[in-house]
Amino acid sequence: MFPRPIEHTAPATQVLYKLALPVALILWLLPLLGVAMTSLKPSSDLAQGNYFGLPSYLAFSNYADVFNNSPIGQYILNSFKVTIPTVIGAVAISCLSGFALAVYRFRMNLVLFFLFVAGNFVPFQILMVPVRDLTVSTGLYNTITGLALFHIAFQSGFCTLFMRNFIKGLPFELIESARVEGVSEFRIFWYIVLPLMRPAIAALSVLVFTFIWNDYFWATVLTTSAETQPVTAGLYSLNGQWIAQWQLVSAGSIIAAMPPVLMFFLMQKHFIAGLTLGATKG
Amino acid sequence: MTGSATTPAIAGTHSDTRGIWKRNQRALAPWVFLAPGIIMFALYVIYPIIASMWLSFYDWDGLGTRTWLGMQNYIELLDDDAFYTSLYNNIIWLVLYMLAVPAGLFIALFLNQTVMGIRIYKSLFFFPFVISQVVVGLIFAWFYAPNFGLFYNLIEWITGTGVAVLADDRYVTYGIIAAGLWPQIAYCMILYLTGLNNVAPDQVEAARLDGAKGFKMLWHVILPQLRPATFIAIVVTVIGALRSFDLVSIMTDGGPYGSSRVLSFYMYEQALSEYGFRMGYGAAIAVVLFAIMMIFISFFIWKMVRDERGM
Numbered sequence: 001m002f003p004r005p006i007e008h009t010a011p012a013t014q015v016l017y018k019l020a021l022p023v024a025l026i027l028w029l030l031p032l033l034g035v036a037m038t039s040l041k042p043s044s045d046l047a048q049g050n051y052f053g054l055p056s057y058l059a060f061s062n063y064a065d066v067f068n069n070s071p072i073g074q075y076i077l078n079s080f081k082v083t084i085p086t087v088i089g090a091v092a093i094s095c096l097s098g099f100a101l102a103v104y105r106f107r108m109n110l111v112l113f114f115l116f117v118a119g120n121f122v123p124f125q126i127l128m129v130p131v132r133d134l135t136v137s138t139g140l141y142n143t144i145t146g147l148a149l150f151h152i153a154f155q156s157g158f159c160t161l162f163m164r165n166f167i168k169g170l171p172f173e174l175i176e177s178a179r180v181e182g183v184s185e186f187r188i189f190w191y192i193v194l195p196l197m198r199p200a201i202a203a204l205s206v207l208v209f210t211f212i213w214n215d216y217f218w219a220t221v222l223t224t225s226a227e228t229q230p231v232t233a234g235l236y237s238l239n240g241q242w243i244a245q246w247q248l249v250s251a252g253s254i255i256a257a258m259p260p261v262l263m264f265f266l267m268q269k270h271f272i273a274g275l276t277l278g279a280t281k282g
Numbered sequence: 283m284t285g286s287a288t289t290p291a292i293a294g295t296h297s298d299t300r301g302i303w304k305r306n307q308r309a310l311a312p313w314v315f316l317a318p319g320i321i322m323f324a325l326y327v328i329y330p331i332i333a334s335m336w337l338s339f340y341d342w343d344g345l346g347t348r349t350w351l352g353m354q355n356y357i358e359l360l361d362d363d364a365f366y367t368s369l370y371n372n373i374i375w376l377v378l379y380m381l382a383v384p385a386g387l388f389i390a391l392f393l394n395q396t397v398m399g400i401r402i403y404k405s406l407f408f409f410p411f412v413i414s415q416v417v418v419g420l421i422f423a424w425f426y427a428p429n430f431g432l433f434y435n436l437i438e439w440i441t442g443t444g445v446a447v448l449a450d451d452r453y454v455t456y457g458i459i460a461a462g463l464w465p466q467i468a469y470c471m472i473l474y475l476t477g478l479n480n481v482a483p484d485q486v487e488a489a490r491l492d493g494a495k496g497f498k499m500l501w502h503v504i505l506p507q508l509r510p511a512t513f514i515a516i517v518v519t520v521i522g523a524l525r526s527f528d529l530v531s532i533m534t535d536g537g538p539y540g541s542s543r544v545l546s547f548y549m550y551e552q553a554l555s556e557y558g559f560r561m562g563y564g565a566a567i568a569v570v571l572f573a574i575m576m577i578f579i580s581f582f583i584w585k586m587v588r589d590e591r592g593m
Contacts, residue, residue, distance in 0.1 A: 002478065002486050002504050004495075006395045017395070021403055024392070028407060031425045031464070034432055038424065051430040097319030104312035110590065112316065114583050119327040121521050121579045125549040125568040129337060129344075129561050130330035132554075153326030156319050185311040214414035216528045221554065232416045236532060239420060246424055253420045257413040264412040268405055275469075276476035276511075 039063070039250035046247060062251040070241075071226040072252060075234030078223075079259070081144045082151065082230050083212045087205050089152035090159050094204070095197060097156065098163025099189055103175060113164060120157035124217050127154075135222055147222045147230075151212050159204055162274070166200040167193060203274030206267040210260045231256045331572070338565040344553075348562070355566035364540055365567065368548040371455050372524065372574070375544060378459045379466060379523035383515045386470025387508075391500075393471075394478045404475060411468040419532030422461035423448065448534050451541035458529050458542055466522055470515040477511030478504075513585070520578050524571065545571040 006017050026033070034052075041050070042059040050056065066072055101113050131150055132141070140146030170193065178188050219233035226234065235256050242248045264271050303310065338355055340348040359365050393404050410418065425433045428446040438444035447457035481504060489503045505512070527546040530536060536543040536551060543551070545567055553564025 001394070001483060002481060002499065003391055003394060006397060018397060020392075021397075021400075025403060025406055029409065030432070031421045032409070032413075035421045035424055046430075049430070052432065052435075093319045093322060096315040100312040100315035104308070106309070106312055109312075110587070112320070114587065115328070116319075116323065117586070118579050118583055119323060121517075121575065121582070122327070122331065123525060123546060123568065123571045123575050124527070125546050125564075126334045126572040127327065127330040128334075128550070128568065129553055129565055130333035131326060133333075133344075134325070134330070150326055153322035156322055157327065160319060185307050189315070210412060214416075216414065216416050216531070217550075220531075221550075232414050235416050235420070239532070246427075249420055250424065253417045257417045260412050260414070261409070264408075265405065272408075272472060272476070276473055 035250045035253060038246050039254050041247050043245070043247055059247065062247045063255070066248055066251045066255060070238055070252070072231065072234065072238070072255060074226055075229060075231040076255070076259075078144060078228055078234075079213055079230040079232075082148050082219075083209055085148045086151040086155060086212045087208045089148070090155035090208055091201055091204050093152065093156045094159030094163045095194065095201070096189075097160045098167055099193055101160065101164040102167035103172075103193075113161075116157045116160045120154075120161065128221055132221055141222065142224050142228050144223075144228055147218060147228070150218060150222065151215070155208055155211065159208065162204055163197070163200060166197065170196055199270070199273065202267070203270040206263055206271045207274040209263055210271070213260045334565045334568055334572075337562055338569045340562040342561045344559040344561050351562065355563050358563065359566055359570070364543060364548060365545075367540060368543040368545045368567075369570075371542065371544045372526075372571075374455055375459055375462075375523045375526055376520065378456070379462065379519050380516075382463050382466035382470050382519050383512065385463070385467045386472075386515060387474045389467065389471045390474035390478060394475060404472075408468050408472050410465040411472070413465070415462075415465070415528035416532050418461055418465055419529045422457070422464075422529075423533050426457055449538055451538050454534055454538065454542040458526075458533050461533065462522070462526060462529050466519060469518060469522075473511045473515045473518075474508065477508040481507045517582050521575070524575050524578075545574075 006014055009017075037055065038046075038051075039062055040058050040060070041055040042057065042061075045053075045056050045059075097116070101109055101116075135141045135146040135150070138146070140149065174192055175188055178192055183192075213230075214232060215230070216232040216236070219230045220236070223229045223233060229237075235252055238252055239249055242252075337348075339351055339353070341351050341354075342348040389407060393400065393407060425431050426447040428434055428444060428449070434444040434446065445453060447453045485503060485507070486499075489499055494503060525546060526544050527550065530542055530544055530547045531550075534542045536547050549564045549567040549571065552558070552560045552567060
């Protein structure tokens with residue numbers, strides 16, 4: 001193990017390390033802690049210049065204010081309506097295409113694979129005008145469907161890369177022996193490979209959920225009204241309305257950040273497995 | 283599964299469409315599996331790239347007729363100060379963003395221990411990556427805010443006068459990059475933590491017996507084993523730097539006086555914001571950004587192809 005395990009060092013170093021951990025963490029999360037604290041301050045605190053001290057009382061009313069006086073509830077709902085179908089769609093498509101690219105040998109295989117990989121890296125702006133046109137001309141501009149369809153298509157690039165590499169790591173003999181027995185290709189996919197893909201599906205779902213929930217650019221390009229905008233784009237317009245009312249901005253930010261944060265803490269193992277796939281082999 | 287085992291023999295005896303499928307199953311199946319992915323990807327990614335390139339030769343407001351301009355949009359770019367500011371800022375982003383890689387490694391080394399509660403520390407350090415860049419932008423806007431921001435007061439306390447980072451064209455880009463580095467360092471950290479987990483312990487022990495330790499050990503023994511993690515960390519950091527849009531939009535809207543624009547933001551401004559709907563000109567900016575990114579993408583793909591062949 002590197003660095004040398006702290007248990008093997010002098011007791012003084014061990015104590016020092018155990019002290020350094022929380023200090024470093026607080027410094028690292030300082031901006032976030034500040035915002036969390038601000039979100040619980042009554043506006044009178046801010047007016048009196050109590051910016052850094054503890055709140056004079058815990059003003060949970062800021063959160064109530066945000067929910068009652070802004071469409072944030074609707075924004076959150078919109079975010080779920082975009083995110084959940086995208087997760088299902090992108091994961092389903094990439095199970096199929098990842099399987100195809102991992103299991104079959106055909107001439108276009110590597111070309112297609114790297115097309116998916118490269119597409120995943122392009123700047124969004126090169127897609128922006130045509131995607132917007134396409135969405136307008138199909139009547140899907142400013143709808144949740146239009147936004148979700150684009151996300152499904154774009155995410156299928158990364159997801160295919162992920163699934164393909166995962167299936168490549170499965171024992172190929174399973175498929176071989178099923179073929180010898182005359183099992184059809186679809187049945188091989190459905191009954192043999194798909195059940196083994198469960199961990200990959202879980203990891204990818206958590207990851208795509210976070211990516212899509214946090215998307216801001218496409219939300220601003222493809223949606224315009226409070227009925228359709230997800231919470232990231234919504235927060236931007238609320239920020240414009242709440243000038244200098246930092247207790248509201250902070251509370252709104254915390255609300256918007258909650259779902260992916262909960263997702264991360266509940267599914268941490270899968271999340272990290274997903275993010276680091278490929279970081280260990282190569 | 284057992285039922286289907288007997289069907290190929292039967293299917294071979296008569297040649298209906300089902301028979302054609304059965305006989306060519308192995309060749310046709312990949313295309314059936316790939317169809318949804320290819321269709322969606324072609325429609326929403328491949329076609330738009332080509333359409334944008336084509337559009338960059340036109341003058342178009344998004345509604346009316348398109349007028350052919352030839353290279354005119356690109357010639358205009360050469361003379362556009364805002365374009366150079368954006369390009370310059372993109373380079374600063376790219377260079378400073380790379381700090382996320384060593385910084386992530388540093389934190390990963392710091393946290394790669396097995397003391398009690400370390401798992402919680404690791405996840406809390408990773409926290410900034412999970413939250414949206416919109417929220418990160420707002421958090422840092424608050425952090426930098428004149429008069430009451432934590433950072434503003436810190437600087438005031440040290441130097442006597444506070445600096446309104448986001449309103450000062452000398453510092454604004456650096457201020458935004460610092461905000462961007464926060465989640466990016468967390469991302470690189472988690473990549474390295476996983477990498478460190480897979481470092482071969484026997485090699486470390488052997489090197490230790492040879493007297494290697496500290497930086498020497500890191501450089502000669504650990505880093506070579508972390509190469510895959512480093513590769514991914516560099517890829518995601520380069521892409522992240524060139525994609526920067528959210529933070530600029532949230533924290534400054536490109537200001538003050540356009541000094542914090544980057545190409546992605548300038549493109550959006552030209553094509554879709556209140557400054558006018560110059561789709562063709564915007565597309566030309568996007569093509570330039572795409573060309574810059576293609577340099578990196580080609581390099582990454584080249585490296586991945588090489589590894590793939592080697593397997």
